[in-house]
Amino acid sequence: MFPRRPMIGFVAVAAIILTGLSCAGRQSHATHDEIVAASTRFAEALSRGDTLAIARSYTADAEWYPPEAPVVKGGMQIARAWQSRVGVARRHRIDVAEVVETRNRAEEIGRFAVSADDGSVVAAAKYLVVWVRDSDGDWKRQRDFFNWDIPPKAP
Numbered sequence: 001m002f003p004r005r006p007m008i009g010f011v012a013v014a015a016i017i018l019t020g021l022s023c024a025g026r027q028s029h030a031t032h033d034e035i036v037a038a039s040t041r042f043a044e045a046l047s048r049g050d051t052l053a054i055a056r057s058y059t060a061d062a063e064w065y066p067p068e069a070p071v072v073k074g075g076m077q078i079a080r081a082w083q084s085r086v087g088v089a090r091r092h093r094i095d096v097a098e099v100v101e102t103r104n105r106a107e108e109i110g111r112f113a114v115s116a117d118d119g120s121v122v123a124a125a126k127y128l129v130v131w132v133r134d135s136d137g138d139w140k141r142q143r144d145f146f147n148w149d150i151p152p153k154a155p
Contacts, residue, residue, distance in 0.1 A: 031101040035108050035131060038139050043092040043112065046082060054079035058141045059132060065145040078144070085152060090122065091115040104133040114152065123152040 038057065045053035055075035058064075064072040064081060072081045096110040107130055114123040127146035131139045 031106055032096075032099040034139055035099045035106055036096050038131070039094050039096055039108065039110070039129075042141070043094045046092040047090060049083060051076070051079040051083065054082060058144075059134070062141055063143050065143070067147050067151075085123075090117070091119075106131040106133075106139065111149075112146075113150075121150060123148065124150040 042054065042057050045057065055078070058075035058078055060075070062073070062075055062078060064078040066072065066081065066085065072078050092112060092114050094110055094112045096108055098107075098109045100107045107128065109126075109128050111124065111126050113121050116122050125146045125148045127144070129141050129145075130143035132142045134140050
């Protein structure tokens with residue numbers, strides 16, 4: 001028979017480990033709300049054609065992975081690439097499905113749609129964004145992946 005004390009210690013350690021594992025990669029309400037707010041500001045900047053605001057939403061080493069195209073690096077280059085793909089003066093709408101946070105990183109999964117002035121959908125896609133918290137505590141887009149459901153028509 002094993003002494004009772006070591007078993008209690010083992011159970012306590014196992015409980016702590018399992019609790020830690022179950023909390024890893026979970027979404028906090030604060031982070032979810034911060035990411036949704038940042039994504040909403042991003043969509044609004046796209047709608048306004050605000051290249052500077054779009055660029056500022058990315059980290060210095062950001063990478064954008066558009067479908068069937070080379071990787072675009074750097075905030076300003078990504079902002080210009082977004083505008084060349086979906087244009088300006090259109091309504092960009094996001095639907096955040098999930099946010100998972102691990103320390104100073106978060107992953108956002110969702111869908112977006114681009115509508116013309118008359119409300120018709122001109123492009124739609126599903127996406128994954130990897131966010132990192134910068135030294136000021138702001139969330140920035142570090143990696144941005146998407147795939148078209150409805151690709152925009154070439155101009």
